[in-house]
Amino acid sequence: MCEQLKARKDNFGTSLNALTPSRIAETAEAYNLLEGRNVSPLTAVRRYLGIEDQQSASIPFRKLCTLYIESRQDRDEKHLASMRRTMNRFPSLHNCPVRQHFPPRS
Numbered sequence: 001m002c003e004q005l006k007a008r009k010d011n012f013g014t015s016l017n018a019l020t021p022s023r024i025a026e027t028a029e030a031y032n033l034l035e036g037r038n039v040s041p042l043t044a045v046r047r048y049l050g051i052e053d054q055q056s057a058s059i060p061f062r063k064l065c066t067l068y069i070e071s072r073q074d075r076d077e078k079h080l081a082s083m084r085r086t087m088n089r090f091p092s093l094h095n096c097p098v099r100q101h102f103p104p105r106s
Helices: 002-010 022-033 041-056 061-070 076-087
Strands: none
Touching: 022 041, 061 076
């Protein structure tokens, strides 16, 4: 066992010793899941984190509508009332992040 650890240290440095057996197994499983997809685990994690960052930067639909209506205060009251009614037609979307329903165009 000591010789194996020495060989690991010689081959991979001390960073491999910092990995627990469960992390090594998890990494191996990640490689298995990505097999045939031409993407590395690091790339997959970076993409996932980028998606999470975008979603956390989203604002709720109601807030977006409210900001839009407030930015149009120079419009007549009839138009503003119409915008409020339109917003209120979608109560199920009021708390939904905008990115969730309207992803960026490619």
